[in-house]
Amino acid sequence: MTEEPAAEVQLLRSQKAKLIEILSADADFVLQHADSRCLLSPHGYQQVKACRIPSEKVTDLLDHIIQRGPEAAQGLLELLNEQALQDTFPLLHFIKDLQVNTLPSGKKQTSRKRQTPPDLQEIIPSRKICNNGSRLVKEKQLMTVARTIGRSWREIGRLALDVPSVKLEQIEEDHSLHVERVFAMLRYWSSCQREKATAAHLHSLLSQKDWALPPESIDFLVETD
Template sequence: MAEEPAGVIQILRTQKAKLIEILSADADFVLQHADSRSLLSRSGYQQVKACHIPSEKVRDLLDNVIQRGPKAAQGLLELLKDQALQETFPMLSYVKDLQVNTLSSETLKRTKSAPGLQETIPSKRICNNGSHLVTEKQLMTVACAIGRSWREIGRQALDIRSVKLEEIEEDHSLHKERVFAMLRHWRNTQREKATATYLHSLLSQNDWALTSESIDFLLETD
């Protein structure tokens, strides 16, 4: 039986560090098998292939697959259970016993009947600390406030790799769209940590030519 859509992504996230440690022994082998199953987009494949550090290559591969959604994540989990990978990486044997420990189907069914809550289950819009995850509307407002220093902000404040910023720059011709894509990438990688207050703190750590008025709205509560 296939795992719950939200659950399979959660499995990959929680096991990410361990998978990087195991699969780094032969990152190219994993990449080729993942590509043979079309788990990566063309641009994603080229991005991962261009990385020469095994641990970073595996990290980028996992990130790319997770970002493509539950179907790709399920495909990767099945690949990790495949005999070829199990024989190449004996320490992967534990993957076959992993169980989804996220919301049950019954819980999801009840949630879908509650107005306004369907979207909050997979994305966990309210974090443990009570802060709301930053919304796309807020990201767009921030994007409008960020100027030419967007690459420096991406690298230094948001810890986004240069190759990803270059990919964003190639994919989007308009400045605002580039900055928005960068911020959305940050939110997707940070997941539950991507709160409005956390983004505000990152953007406030240095002089990025951002006025406090342009980002203080991130501290406002609903």
């Protein structure tokens, strides 16, 4: 008997045509954000990146993530709820209501929650967790930090942020501008840290040892609103 696909996978598949239409407006933007969250395999990233037609690129991206299963699908759903994506693609607002109405309902969903709490419960509640205490670092803040990091960015990535060397090499290949490379590295750190990617945490990491950045360039991360 064929196992029923997970709720996250079903949700993405049911909205696939609509998402292709919306996200094709800036397919590369979506791809880079998805890659920064480690949602694609290295081979999958290269395959999607090779597509020249935006709609085909988004189609391949969605297919790849759907094939990777519920964890990757959940990661994409969380990404589509991020403010950066919501601002770039205003029509994505339907995703939030869709998740609220679809994922928690039904006895099967309740059963899955009990078996694997992180899967379904992190899709929406994780955003509430992040709002308690230190706030997640924003992309605007990451870009500001990126502009202050010079040629030692690889050392900072490896030693301060624990970014793998292979990822740094990939970032260097994908981006020709220095600031874009540093920004991509910081986004990768943020996506991997998830709820730990607070502005205060980043400030702490960039204030230590030989790679410490000048206080005046990063103290804005810990300033109160």
